[in-house]
């Protein structure tokens with residue numbers, strides 16, 4: 001209705017304006033038409049009176065002339081009559097003859113347009129006609145007609161026009177409203193049924209106007225597109241960001257302490273010849289947890305591994321971070337070289353890491369390593385208890401370095417809410433069972449309130465392992481494990497990155513990033529680039545992706561010298577033989593592939609075997625054409641998500657291993673089997689020749705997912721689940737009190 005009014009009111013105003021103009025035109029025309037009539041009439045009168053009047057004039061009797069004129073006035077239209085002998089004479093005229101008409105000014109009334117005189121007596125029509133008497137000059141007869149009848153008729157016409165336009169306006173408005181209402185309903189219904197799919201899928205029943213169908217189809221596609229991009233995919237309707245996470249903590253967990261525990265610290269202080277420098281480690285765990293801690297505040301306990309870490313803490317071994325804008329504390333724990341070698345290098349990275357990854361590297365278990373692992377876990381448990389301000393803190397235990405820690409915390413802080421997240425895959429029960437301390441590890445992990453994995457597959461593996469290896473009650477409906485009187489909820493929480501990434505605020509534009517990288521590497525501006533960014537870990541499939549680049553050069557030689565693959569390989573775990581071997585093999589394969597093309601202007605592989613700070617990493621992600629993540633086995637792989645987040649230009653292609661958890665969330669990437677060099681080479685070829693609009697479509701989908709499933713959601717979902725568990729605990733405590741009373 002409001003829509004119709006919006007149309008009808010301007011319509012009525014237009015009609016009123018049109019009516020006003022019509023009246024003006026009608027007035028002018030009537031005056032002209034009746035003026036012409038009176039001219040003709042005056043001619044007729046002049047011709048009729050010519051003879052008698054000329055005789056009377058010749059006799060020269062003014063009273064006779066006046067008498068004759070008065071007789072002429074019997075004609076009801078004739079208002080006055082006069083006669084001018086010459087220009088200087090006074091008119092001989094009837095009583096009403098207008099005094100404005102002088103004999104000297106008669107000339108202007110002989111002009112066609114000047115026949116009308118607007119006098120105080122009304123509108124008069126003046127006609128001047130010569131009367132032939134033989135005198136020189138001929139006297140002139142002045143016939144004055146009353147035009148007030150024209151005024152009256154104009155008035156009447158105006159009234160009729162006014163009624164006519166009112167009626168016209170009302171009818172048009174009414175018809176418009178009715179048609180608008182009917183057709184709007186019809187359109188809306190038509191569109192609705194089309195959007196429901198009825199018009200398209202069941203055209204026989206469709207009542208929609210055929211001309212609307214293409215519009216509706218486009219509209220439907222657009223809506224589905226937007227829905228897909230913006231719908232919170234788990235149906236929670238909640239948009240997660242830093243503030244939402246903070247609010248969740250406040251409202252659901254009453255602002256409780258958050259204590260995070262990980263081996264790797266978020267900020268490392270290192271001694272350099274130029275003084276103490278800050279380093280951001282290459283670690284998916286840190287990438288994910290750091291923005292969460294910025295939102296939650298609290299304290300993060302981690303191993304102080306930097307050469308200048310001791311120089312930068314306070315007397316409680318704490319340092320406020322981020323530097324310059326502190327939002328939370330890092331509590332550094334010091335490990336001896338022996339502890340680091342056995343707990344981190346030994347049990348965690350030579351034992352558990354290969355145990356959990358299918359990368360064909362055999363795990364090595366040593367009891368001395370396990371003992372140290374247990375001792376270091378206990379050390380971290382002490383730190384958690386020291387840092388807890390309440391008896392029921394929320395503790396976020398991170399990763400495979402701390403499988404025993406949840407139980408240790410539970411023993412000392414029974415009311416704590418312990419959320420453990422396992423950042424790497426969990427193997428099947430047979431694979432896990434080779435670990436000599438399998439039951440201890442499971443027992444330790446089941447001290448958690450919540451145990452999170454990236455994928456449902458890993459949750460299933462864990463629950464199967466528990467079922468197979470220890471005496472626990474496993475509820476496969478709720479995925480709860482009840483063990484030693486406590487319950488652990490085993491859930492899938494796919495990890496992610498912050499959205500938008502903090503680096504984007506200061507990042508170069510994509511064209512500038514492209515230029516900067518090519519200048520740094522001495523490459524021409526149009527040189528095509530692939531990028532891989534990894535710790536130099538045997539699980540990352542770095543050898544496999546280099547072989548794929550070599551295969552691409554064989555299959556598509558046109559890329560020789562025109563495409564290079566930049567591998568940023570951050571040194572990692574270099575005290576471990578397997579890692580040192582792997583780094584050596586990567587270096588020699590890169591050199592060997594480049595040697596195959598001695599004539600190429602630019603080498604196929606550019607290996608940058610050093611740590612790169614996040615700003616530079618983002619520059620590569622923004623400036624490359626293709627990003628390759630070819631992990632042989634990976635819990636999630638956040639580089640894939642960082643690449644997607646970095647590309648706000650919606651360009652660039654992601655080649656992603658089917659064995660990385662990220663491939664479940666980003667199927668719009670070119671998903672490959674990294675062991676299949678031919679398939680990976682084909683994917684590189686597709687990526688390098690992919691039209692821009694296809695790149696945009698794929699990138700847009702992936703960005704929608706990463707934006708939606710950001711790291712605040714990851715943490716927020718765990719905290720919400722923790723809040724529910726705490727509430728249930730409280731109910732249970734009240735119930736048991738009631739039964740004892």
Ligand code: F6P
Nearest residue numbers: 264282283284285399423424572
């Ligand atoms: O998930 C990311 C991850 O692989 C963790 O499992 C691991 O702790 C980290 O990155 C990096 O490893 P490190 O701490 O040994 O450098």
